[in-house]
Amino acid sequence: MSQIRVLVGTRKGAFILTSDGKRERWNISDLHFAGWEIYHLKGSPAEPDRLFASQTSGWFGQMIQRSDDGGETWKPVGNEFNYDGVPGTHQWYDGTQHPWEFKRIWHLEPSPGDPDTVYAGAEDAALFKTTDGAQTWHELPGLRGAKGHLWQPGAGGMGLHTIVLDPNRPERIFVAISAAGVFRTDDAGQTWRPVNRGLKSPYEIPDPDAEVGHCVHRIAIHPSRPQVLFMQKHWDVMRSDDGGESWREISGNLPTDFGFPIDVHANEPETIYVVPIKSDSEHFPPEGKLRVYRSRAGGNEWEALTNGLPQRDCYVNVLRDAMAVDSLDPCGVYFGTTGGQVYASADSGDTWNPIVRDLPAVLSVEVQTFP
């Protein structure tokens, strides 16, 4: 029988939710790292019982924790994230230049093939890498060379929040940064360039051809077709069919195209999911109705998925790293809310049920499938 493990990072710790392949009955773990913010935790595809967690605190800074037994036990590993050389400066809110300062790790992306290799996305934005199981970290500084002096923080900070590893080309990596945009390397992180052509941010960036400065909230791919990328931007849902060289809008009939997460069905590369949020000023679902929107056409044509989700008086948000899919058939879809609910659908989004309702605000959701 298949097994599913859902890794949930919250404002006050982490939880591990497990079920069999029916995904009807769930076991909720005890709270891990009580009182610490767990921005993200993710398992190694190469060694699934190896998990990595980003544990942070406004008081005590950054810790990285590693488990080698599926989250039963954890041990602190390397937490030194030093920018390469002189960190330099980036654009600040008032238009001046501001020094790069490490604050926290937003996202951990383990290598698909090597359990000792993990990428880490930092605030202030930078990409770090370990090749020794997270004992030591080094920056890939070429990224900040891609017009880093023009990057600027969004309201939530200048975080590198998305890391997409091309499964067919290990030397190709995409990252997304708020508020700088999407960047791509084709030489394993030595050199990078912005790939934001087609993004429009008229209210934030007067220059319609600006290469950087876009507030990209999330990008996602299907592993069978990594040249096709989907994006939830600050406003606009976007798509690229050429590895990020150009983007076009696919918001179509969405009630609002503001939102944070976007994800792709595990078995249908043209089926994608977003959670529309009313606006950048009102971070809650339109009309108080929590609706996931699904497109089976790769965008533009969207249907609301509401069965099992609250359709009144709902004012939660769903953050950018808080949606994931499993790889069973039918595909399971999962998301967590700032209200502490984790919802699951075992039928590609047709129906939803809460796995758990009263956790701290959910920051991240990842899923491991054990076929």
Add this chain to the structure above:
Amino acid sequence: MIRVVLPYHLRTLTGVDGEVLLEVESPATLGAVLDALETCHPVLRGTIRNSITLQRRPFVRFFACKEDLSHDPPDAALPDAVAAGREPFLIIGAIAGG
């Protein structure tokens, strides 16, 4: 022996239940105590002060003998009562946040 009291979350990280006892050569300075603490418990590197600049983290404070020592330089000698182990050296998470 210098007696160090850690805040709750750092006790959890170190697995320490109670005070940390440290041997520190005289004169016992603030910096020497923090050096000894991080040598004894490497997991604390970066949690109390920046591991490169050695600057105290903004929401961490140092107290002893009812005095706030947070702004003392690293080479400042700790009070005699702390050096003699009669009073503990307190590392406090500032009252901030939610």
